Amino acid sequence: MIPQRIYAWTVSKVDSPRGLTSLQEDEALFRDSVYEFADHEIRPHVREMDQQAHIPRQLIDKLFDLGVMAIEIPDAEGGAGASFFHAVLAVEALSRVDPAIGVLVDVQNTLVVNAMMRWGSDAIKRRYLRSLAERTVGAYALSEAGSGSDAFALTTRAVETPDAYVLNGRKLWITNGEEAGLFIVFATINPDAGYRGITAFVIDRDLPGFTVGKKEDKLGIRASSTCELLMEDCRVPRANVLGEIGMGYKVAIETLNEGRIGIGAQMIGLAQGALDHTIAYTRERRQFGKAIADFQGVQFQIARAATELEAARLMVYNAARLRDAGEPFMKEAAMCKLFASEIAERVASLAVNLFGGYGFVKDYPVEKLYRDAKIGQIYEGTSNLQLQTIAKQILTS
Numbered sequence: 001m002i003p004q005r006i007y008a009w010t011v012s013k014v015d016s017p018r019g020l021t022s023l024q025e026d027e028a029l030f031r032d033s034v035y036e037f038a039d040h041e042i043r044p045h046v047r048e049m050d051q052q053a054h055i056p057r058q059l060i061d062k063l064f065d066l067g068v069m070a071i072e073i074p075d076a077e078g079g080a081g082a083s084f085f086h087a088v089l090a091v092e093a094l095s096r097v098d099p100a101i102g103v104l105v106d107v108q109n110t111l112v113v114n115a116m117m118r119w120g121s122d123a124i125k126r127r128y129l130r131s132l133a134e135r136t137v138g139a140y141a142l143s144e145a146g147s148g149s150d151a152f153a154l155t156t157r158a159v160e161t162p163d164a165y166v167l168n169g170r171k172l173w174i175t176n177g178e179e180a181g182l183f184i185v186f187a188t189i190n191p192d193a194g195y196r197g198i199t200a201f202v203i204d205r206d207l208p209g210f211t212v213g214k215k216e217d218k219l220g221i222r223a224s225s226t227c228e229l230l231m232e233d234c235r236v237p238r239a240n241v242l243g244e245i246g247m248g249y250k251v252a253i254e255t256l257n258e259g260r261i262g263i264g265a266q267m268i269g270l271a272q273g274a275l276d277h278t279i280a281y282t283r284e285r286r287q288f289g290k291a292i293a294d295f296q297g298v299q300f301q302i303a304r305a306a307t308e309l310e311a312a313r314l315m316v317y318n319a320a321r322l323r324d325a326g327e328p329f330m331k332e333a334a335m336c337k338l339f340a341s342e343i344a345e346r347v348a349s350l351a352v353n354l355f356g357g358y359g360f361v362k363d364y365p366v367e368k369l370y371r372d373a374k375i376g377q378i379y380e381g382t383s384n385l386q387l388q389t390i391a392k393q394i395l396t397s
């Protein structure tokens, strides 16, 4: 007879997942079809989009058709009815080809759709979810000129009137600003109340008093738009408050915790893209009478990059799985963004090195990935702010 303890151990071994990065069949199919789309529909335009700092609307429409702009929105509302983990897979697969498209899809899903589904009233959901699933790009506006890391020092003011909140202020660095039809904007209803005055509002692009201003000319992810927003006596209907009055800080903290996993996914996708190019190039490029991939020095550099990428992927997938399982994930999200963004920069830098002079020019794809990698350590909380979150979690718990 098998003793009870050994029997229990045997059962749990049989039930355990195959591998930490193993995907369910539907997840693998989804990731592969998104990558195939990116390879065929995005790759031929990457360089031109980067040069022109623009994403054509036709490509955005194809992303809607593919179903990656509303991954967690239920079927009944026109979305894919899938999980947060699927969103992470989509952002990774797209970023492997172009991290600028990766972040468009990332902001739409992990910040905008996520906040609307979690905090939106029934009326907000009825009014906006279907349109987010079918045609409307969303943007998420927290940062201002004077408040970045110290996000809750924001000064955009919302004044209450009987039928509306009147917003005045200026937002900076807003991803998707050029393409978005809908903006989640954070403002304070009471500057004296500190973070407890912060409130989130849903603003339609055509609302009087709301203007999309200057677009930034950037180092990397150039095709992704980054814009200032101006609000001048912009009357936002009371029904467009997202979540509760004075609870915007909670909306921001909780969505950004999840958003960070999406940026981790963007960064592992970018690193995979850089590694793909490096492997192909080093097998082809010949020096000293053989392929440079035949030199052990080069092999070891590639092996290290692949190992670091694998570690980053494990961290990103784990954080996403924890989130879907309803388990705590704040520390893991901060860790995965911190690490994945460092790895992305390292792998992209190695790619430039191994392409030699060809890595330094725009005729080859890796200099762009090197430029694109830098943003991972800046937005949705800089690396120092991730370290602050991690330290707080491990030192005060």
Ligand SMILES: Cc1cc2nc3c(=O)[nH]c(=O)nc-3n(C[C@H](O)[C@H](O)[C@H](O)COP(=O)(O)OP(=O)(O)OC[C@H]3O[C@@H](n4cnc5c(N)ncnc54)[C@H](O)[C@@H]3O)c2cc1C
Pocket: 107, 140, 141, 142, 143, 145, 146, 147, 148, 149, 150, 172, 173, 174, 175, 176, 218, 226, 375, 378, 379, 380, 381, 382, 383, 384, 385, 388
């Ligand atoms: C391309 C791009 C897209 C963006 N998209 C969006 C968007 O869609 N929505 C949005 O709301 N914002 C967006 N942002 C803004 C982004 O989130 C901020 O730039 C970021 O949070 C950093 O803020 P900051 O630029 O004001 O830098 P600062 O906060 O001024 O930081 C400057 C430096 O000081 C360090 N630092 C600051 N405080 C501390 C501290 N307490 N301890 C240690 N070090 C510290 C930082 O780590 C950093 O190195 C975007 C930015 C860029 C560049």
